[in-house]
Amino acid sequence: MRIGYPCINRSIGCTPSSTFRLASYSPERLKATVEKNLTCLRNILRFNREAGLLFFRISSDMVPFASHPVCTFPWQERFGKTLSEIGLFIRKNRFRISMHPDQFVLLNSPREDVIERSIDELRYHAEFLDLMGLDTTAKIQLHVGGIYNDKSASLERFVTRYDLLDDSIRRRLVIENDEKLYSVTDCLGLYERTGIAVLLDTFHHSLNNTGEHIPDLLAPVRKSWKEKDGIPMVDYSSQQAGKRAGAHAGHINKEDFLSFLAETGTADFDVMLEIKDKEASAKTALVLARDDPRLVVRPGDPG
DNA sequence: GGCAGTCAAGTACGC
DNA sequence: GCGTACTTGACTGCC
Numbered sequence: 001m002r003i004g005y006p007c008i009n010r011s012i013g014c015t016p017s018s019t020f021r022l023a024s025y026s027p028e029r030l031k032a033t034v035e036k037n038l039t040c041l042r043n044i045l046r047f048n049r050e051a052g053l054l055f056f057r058i059s060s061d062m063v064p065f066a067s068h069p070v071c072t073f074p075w076q077e078r079f080g081k082t083l084s085e086i087g088l089f090i091r092k093n094r095f096r097i098s099m100h101p102d103q104f105v106l107l108n109s110p111r112e113d114v115i116e117r118s119i120d121e122l123r124y125h126a127e128f129l130d131l132m133g134l135d136t137t138a139k140i141q142l143h144v145g146g147i148y149n150d151k152s153a154s155l156e157r158f159v160t161r162y163d164l165l166d167d168s169i170r171r172r173l174v175i176e177n178d179e180k181l182y183s184v185t186d187c188l189g190l191y192e193r194t195g196i197a198v199l200l201d202t203f204h205h206s207l208n209n210t211g212e213h214i215p216d217l218l219a220p221v222r223k224s225w226k227e228k229d230g231i232p233m234v235d236y237s238s239q240q241a242g243k244r245a246g247a248h249a250g251h252i253n254k255e256d257f258l259s260f261l262a263e264t265g266t267a268d269f270d271v272m273l274e275i276k277d278k279e280a281s282a283k284t285a286l287v288l289a290r291d292d293p294r295l296v297v298r299p300g301d302p303g
Numbered sequence: 304g305g306c307a308g309t310c311a312a313g314t315a316c317g318c
Numbered sequence: 319g320c321g322t323a324c325t326t327g328a329c330t331g332c333c
Contacts, residue, residue, distance in 0.1 A: 015327080015328080017327080018329090019310090020329065021330070022311060024330085067311095067312095068312085105312085121312085146313075147314085180315080248325085306331105307331095308329105308332100309329085315324100317320105318319100318322100
């Protein structure tokens with residue numbers, strides 16, 4: 001078990017997801033922004049190594065407009081060397097890496113233009129991980145998509161689309177249950193049909209389920225991750241008091257996290273804390289888990 | 304320098 | 319039908 005947090009770090013004073021408006025696109029601007037983002041990513045990874053936080057989600061904004069027609073700058077060539085250096089650092093320190101394209105990426109849309117843009121965006125994500133030289137345990141996590149007034153037809157479209165994807169994308173793609181439309185059970189059904197691994201989001205599951213308890217889902221979810229995929233990734237969060245159902249907590253709820261560790265027993269996975277204060281809660285989680293035999297690195301271990 | 308309005312992209316939902 | 323929430327920050331133009 002590794003513990004981590006997504007995309008940004010709130011204490012080291014840089015952001016790895018600087019961007020700019022489409023209207024102000026220029027190759028120079030792109031180059032400068034990617035340079036800045038990569039430098040920050042490096043700093044975050046160093047910070048994480050020292051903190052013992054070995055699971056990290058890389059922001060989709062590393063290369064702004066990467067999949068947009070406006071972007072003709074050969075960022076792959078320009079930054080290939082830097083990316084492979086970062087990848088080496090990642091492999092050397094046994095980090096686990098994920099990426100999570102945002103809500104515009106939909107494989108089951110009935111609209112062909114949406115599908116095309118989505119595949120372009122997935123190609124960018126896969127390319128980014130490939131350039132770092134990461135193996136297929138580095139994943140791109142995606143939700144199943146929309147319902148479009150017909151859930152079974154929409155599931156069917158997902159299967160069809162998934163089968164048509166390039167292997168460079170397919171070998172990294174995993175599906176995550178969402179809080180409203182597609183439950184873990186729906187995702188496991190897609191696994192049965194396509195072989196795609198299922199990323200369990202415990203918080204989404206608490207909001208969208210058909211009565212299954214987390215401990216009962218661990219084995220079927222585990223089964224969907226093959227050896228080449230690595231151990232499962234799990235997203236963890238809890239409800240922010242006083243906000244709409246589904247709002248991510250601002251700080252880790254210690255009791256809730258401890259009971260999550262307890263109810264998952266000896267099942268091994270890497271866990272990502274989707275909590276708003278990012279590395280602060282992740283560090284707390286690491287301390288809370290210090291006696292858990294599943295942990296790869298304990299707090300205070302030399303980095 | 305500070306502020307408020309706005310930002311590539313899709314979908315579901317409430318009014 | 320239209321505006322808004324997702325996730326949330328941070329870019330941008332204006333004062």
